[in-house]
Amino acid sequence: MAVREIQPTRSELLETTRKIRLTKNGHKILKLKRDGLILEFFNILDQAKNLRQEIAGLYKTAKETIAIASAVDGVIAVRSAAYALTVHPEIQLRSRNLMGVVVPEITSSRIVAPLDERGYGIIGTSPRIDEAADAYEKLVETVVKAAELETTMKKLLEEIERTKRRVNALEFKVLPELEEIERFIRFRLEELERDNIFRLKRIKNKTAAKTEA
Amino acid sequence: MEIAVVGSEEFVVGFRLAGIRKVYGVEPDKLQETILQLLEEKSVGILAVHSKDIERLPQPLRDRMMASVDPVVIPVGEEEGDMRDKIRRAMGIDLYKTK
Numbered sequence: 001m002a003v004r005e006i007q008p009t010r011s012e013l014l015e016t017t018r019k020i021r022l023t024k025n026g027h028k029i030l031k032l033k034r035d036g037l038i039l040e041f042f043n044i045l046d047q048a049k050n051l052r053q054e055i056a057g058l059y060k061t062a063k064e065t066i067a068i069a070s071a072v073d074g075v076i077a078v079r080s081a082a083y084a085l086t087v088h089p090e091i092q093l094r095s096r097n098l099m100g101v102v103v104p105e106i107t108s109s110r111i112v113a114p115l116d117e118r119g120y121g122i123i124g125t126s127p128r129i130d131e132a133a134d135a136y137e138k139l140v141e142t143v144v145k146a147a148e149l150e151t152t153m154k155k156l157l158e159e160i161e162r163t164k165r166r167v168n169a170l171e172f173k174v175l176p177e178l179e180e181i182e183r184f185i186r187f188r189l190e191e192l193e194r195d196n197i198f199r200l201k202r203i204k205n206k207t208a209a210k211t212e213a
Numbered sequence: 214m215e216i217a218v219v220g221s222e223e224f225v226v227g228f229r230l231a232g233i234r235k236v237y238g239v240e241p242d243k244l245q246e247t248i249l250q251l252l253e254e255k256s257v258g259i260l261a262v263h264s265k266d267i268e269r270l271p272q273p274l275r276d277r278m279m280a281s282v283d284p285v286v287i288p289v290g291e292e293e294g295d296m297r298d299k300i301r302r303a304m305g306i307d308l309y310k311t312k
Binding site: 060081082083091104137144153164 | 214215216226227228229230231232233234258259261279280282283285287289290291296299300302303304308309
């Protein structure tokens with residue numbers, strides 16, 4: 001809003017001061033929200049970092065075991081064991097509210113299956129394949145955990161960015177503009193006041209000169 | 214919902230062994246197409262992709278994968294992925310250093 005479009009009236013001044021009060025209040029609350037979000041983010045950050053490292057480590061071992069399994073038993077044996085599986089992990093998504101941000105809660109059905117429940121024959125396959133399956137089951141379990149945390153982080157980051165932008169917009173754009181308008185109206189009113197006093201004085205002088213004459 | 218895995222045949226074979234059904238072993242030139250398809254699919258809750266494969270994808274797609282929540286794209290591998298960049302942008306500091 002340009003200053004020039006403002007009507008320098010008393011009601012406008014009242015309206016502007018009310019707006020300033022509201023903006024300051026909102027700014028304070030948004031700042032609190034931002035700090036709360038950042039705090040929440042820091043709580044999750046460490047966990048997510050650990051999980052990421054865990055995934056890297058688990059993936060490395062899983063890769064090694066499957067490499068050994070397919071080198072010794074052949075790729076076809078590994079694949080046929082994989083196709084014989086009867087246990088398939090399922091995941092459920094639920095949502096949770098975290099400081100106004102909706103974050104998912106991912107739960108999975110059992111991923112790590114005991115050896116005899118996997119579905120392929122124990123005798124038909126070698127222990128190397130079992131080991132590889134073990135390693136990958138663990139990896140998938142960690143991936144599911146990481147999925148929940150990383151989504152939460154993504155959502156939190158988005159919300160933090162948005163809140164930050166709002167806080168800054170209020171602080172550096174909206175508030176200064178409103179304050180400028182308030183100042184303009186106040187000065188303008190004061191000037192009108194002085195104009196009026198001067199006029200009154202002149203009339204008083206004139207009437208005084210008239211009565212004297 | 215289910216977990217889906219996309220990548221080279223040697224990357225995905227182990228996940229098949231862990232019981233995952235939506236496993237797509239594709240050639241590198243088909244990767245982009247498959248990922249786009251899976252991002253649209255309703256039954257996929259988590260999409261695991263090798264972090265090296267992600268690095269080779271065009272930036273717009275990477276951004277889209279990063280922003281996607283349903284499904285969540287999880288990079289598997291040694292690299293940190295795009296999360297680090299996102300954190301640096303939002304917080305102003307590099308908080309995601311692991312080393």
